[in-house]
Amino acid sequence: MGIYTEEHEMFRKALRKMLDKEAYPYFEQWEKERDIPRDFWLKLGENGFLCPMVSEEYGGLALDFGYSAILTEELERVGAGLASGISLHSDIVTPYVEAYGTAAQKEKWLPKSVTGEYISAIAMTEPGAGSDLAGIQTTAKKDGDFYILNGEKTFITNGIHADYVVVVCKTDPQAIPAYKGVSLLIVESGTPGFKRGKKLDKIGMHSADTGELIFEDVRVPAENLLGEENRGFYYLMEKLQQERLIVALETQIEAECCLKLTVDYVKERKAFGSRIADFQNTQFKLAEMATEIDLGRTYVDSLIAKHITGQDIVKEVSMAKWWISEMAKRVVADCLQLHGGYGYMEEYEIARRYRDIPVAAIYAGTTEIMKGIIAKQIIK
Structure with a gap:
């Protein structure tokens, strides 16, 4: 097909070399421990392998999706538990921040996402709503310069270790049709009322971090709204x-x-x-x-x-x-x-x-x- 250039293949070669040294020898142990150490995230970041599509202004390399595809391929060859959380952080969550975030939000979240200092998650699924995103029950009610966030999320990849979570919530529960009332809020780890539930015990992908998230009257600054309200x-x-x-x-x-x-x-x-x-x-x-x-x-x-x-x-x-x-x-x-x-x-x-x-x-x-x-x- 010829989709990968010489530069792409150099990136792949360097990534494989790093994984041969830092991932393959330890992966079975990570599966047993049911955890990927944060040190490994930092090593990926140090070597320029995380979030390759992020613009240079925020510490990324501004590379095309081909580099992200190579990252996913090579992590998956090691094991699905490794690729799951890293690919999600690198090429699913951070693109939301880069595409819809304000300059201040990008400055706050993207550089440390690129270095691996921050791990991200996106919280869509709920105990009573999976594929039906319009059916979510998590609400965010405006209160001055804050949103009051309440709800539960489950099956969240990177949920236990995430430093910030893009939470799918309803800012207009009365909207008809329901999907017109959905917004995205960035919630930081350590915010009062934001709690982790249990780390979920899965059939497979044992090293992947999958957890429950609980929001009880969490005061989220209005400046953490990603994009426009009700456009989520x-x-x-x-x-x-x-x-x-x-x-x-x-x-x-x-x-x-x-x-x-x-x-x-x-x-x-x-x-x-x-x-x-x-x-x-x-x-x-x-x-x-x-x-x-x-x-x-x-x-x-x-x-x-x-x-x-x-x-x-x-x-x-x-x-x-x-x-x-x-x-x-x-x-x-x-x-x-x-x-x-x-x-x-x-x-x-x-x-x-x-x-x-x-x-x-x-x-x-x-x-x-x-x-x-x-x-x-x-x-x-």
Whole structure:
């Protein structure tokens, strides 16, 4: 496809070198400890790998989305738990601040986001509202120079460690339709009334920080409103294209990693006097998986190229997100089967990948939501 230049590949090479030294040797330990140390974030920042798209004025490198895609790819190769929080901070949350923030907000939040001193989160999902963002119950009532924020959020990536959170809330609960009353507020860690709930115990992505957030009469300065009041839903819709493209790319990498692990395994493992790789059923399975993975790679690369040039590809990104996440689930199930009993053992990497992949068909919009978006675009 040729979307990556020589400069892109230099960035990838430097990032891989750093991950070989600072991530791969420790990742299994981080999975056991269910935490990515803040030191690692700081090392990424020191080496210029965080928030590559942020403008130079705020400490970034003003690079195109191709660099963000490379960051996501290489972190995902280490493990989904590593990519999840860092990609979200780097290429999902900070773009909201840069796109809709005031000069003062950008000056306050972006430089330390680039260095890794600040970790960010975005709080959309609630115990009673997931894909239906217009159905959120968290409210922010204006009170002089403050908003009084009340509500609960759950399944929040980086929720436990975040230094600041972009909170999706209702500033006009009476708005009809409901989405016209949604706003975005930046809430700082340590603000009275802002509490962390429990760190959530997930099936997979064990090293990823996912938590509950509780807001009880939190006085948020009005200057922390991101963009205009009651325009939050529109901002979310504008930025979800990039978020879903990142998830499609993450699951594409997962599928590629699973196939590589499995090819290596079946070439070594023997049964009935032959390598498992020599059985026709194995060869057919490998051929099927490799074909689907190549189709996914070609498509997601074409979308990265279009996204870099600023094209509106909401329909196509929705297609990639649902198809590749479902494809990765099929691939990892077949890969685990080809590993036999060893695939079910935690010491084999395929077991971790098997646990990590399924949630990609749920977060950032479920497969069903993606199909609905695609259908609306087709009919329109």
